[in-house]
Amino acid sequence: MTSDPDGDDRFVAPPRWVGPSADPADEQFGDVVDSTTLAATDHDAVLVGEPYDGAVIGRRGAADAPAAIREELAALKTRHLAGSTPPTLGDLGDVVVSDGDVAAVQRGLAETTRAVHALDALPVFLGGDNSLTVANVTPLLDRDVGVVNLDAHLDVRRVRDGPTSGTPYRQLHDAGLAGYVCLGARHFETAGPYVDTLDEWGWQAVPAEAVGGGGVEGAVDRALDALSEVETLYVSVDCDVLDAAAAPGVSAPTPGGLSTRELFGIVRQLCADPRLRGVEVVECAPPLDASGRTVAAAARVVAHALAGTAVDADTGAESAEVTG
Template sequence: MNLREPPAWVGPSGDPNDEQFGDVVEPTAIDDAGEFDAVLVGEPYDGAVIGRRGAREGPAALREELAGVKTHHFESGPVGSVGDCGDIEIPDGDVGAVQETVRESTREIHAGDALPVFLGGDNSLTYPNAAPLLSESLGVINFDAHLDCREVRDGPTSGTPYRQLHESGLDAYACVGARHFETSTTYAEYVREQNGEIVTSEAVGSGSVTAAERALDAMAEVDAVYVSVDLDVLDATAAPGVSAPTPGGLTTRELFRTLRAVAADARVAGFEVVECAPPLDTDGRTAAAGARAIAHFLSGYTGDSS
């Protein structure tokens, strides 16, 4: 597996009482990842984006923003131990070949004891990020404005990962934050045919805890749960720096609350934040939301209870 050396982490605050992620995240090798509750893995790639590109710069921006986020949550206290394994070296080539290369790396990462937290990168890498978990009964909770279950025609794209996972044996799927008028009828029907759950952004707005319960109910029969956050699930005012920003999305508060509820499930086996595109951002708004999504998820994560 080829991983670039992880960056040094530094908390930017001059107050010694301000413990920030930059003070606690430790660079580590994959062989030592088991010493941590969770490990960050960057995926600087946007070669499969259907819309606007820029997500290859996402991992660096998410790290920079996360370094200045304080580690304390009022209900759960500080986060657990977090390592950084660096970025996967992603080769040039067609998207299918890239997915296979990335899958070789993620297979090894999942084999460790730490929770993998993938920093995207575009949504096409959801497939190789989650696919190694298909060896057991797997469900995916996808926080996304779109269902991303397009047919694979001339090759995979950022719109095909859940079609690919279903065709590889995915057992359960729930999309949280789906927007009206952003998905074709054919794809909505496809998800229904797979017995998937669609929780609209309006439903999340009516009650984030209930939305999380609906998503987790859809995972009732699986042994492992993979959680994906495509930052376009947020309203365009909160996340302008994504490939396809649109109105009508979640607020950051709704996303964070729902994420914490999902993260507390003991079956969680992987997490990702994708489609952060800094060149398309405004005042670092999207990277700030993505970094705090990571912080909230880690603060809610309880680990394997078995």
């Protein structure tokens, strides 16, 4: 990437998007994504890269994810089987991450994300580590926002020597987050006091096994029912919500997680909610996965999120209602 030619020093200009297929029937995301700027965009949704992993508690590598997700997404076909018209998609490029400690990075980035949220377009943030959720959600706190966090962990650790990738939702709670559901949480992966904290705050965790037992639709219903009173919805996808076999390239891979098929269906249905004001994919670490499975899943999460926002022009039905 190069600096933004329009002079916005908050972003590094995005790469040129190209679909790699030579088949003229293959419309790929690389054929339809436009490079854009805050001043010029008129797209339905915009990509925002956040190449930072300075707050990771465990293994690093998530700073490489925005570029890798873009490359994988460029090769995906744009057509969902429902036939819904995909939203127009622009790419603002990667944010310029300020120097300093994690708290300073969060504060600086929040100023940039505030400008992104001021657009009419839906922001799709490509992380980066989970600490950036604070910056991505903070500009929405005046809108009575609730978060569905697709994650193996609750991420409500106490802030001790500064924020980490394990503290974002405690920080957001203290700043006024109206509601929270962790969907896909794992047993035996979170300290007992933090589970108790969730109960004290009236927040909820839906374990991964509930998806297998009650199905995707039941899990989504539980999450949205818990957030039925909030005005605004934000969806965060931490790639470690997937089973370790499906996503080894994360900071803390664990068994017992969601399948990719379950995750895609959940994301699609959540993103069909008309209150949606932002989506992020975090904690994808390409250097930790030589097979490329984690990046492949992360890029498809973006595609399914966009499909969820699309409304069929003829029937008015969200593509998320299509099974499979």
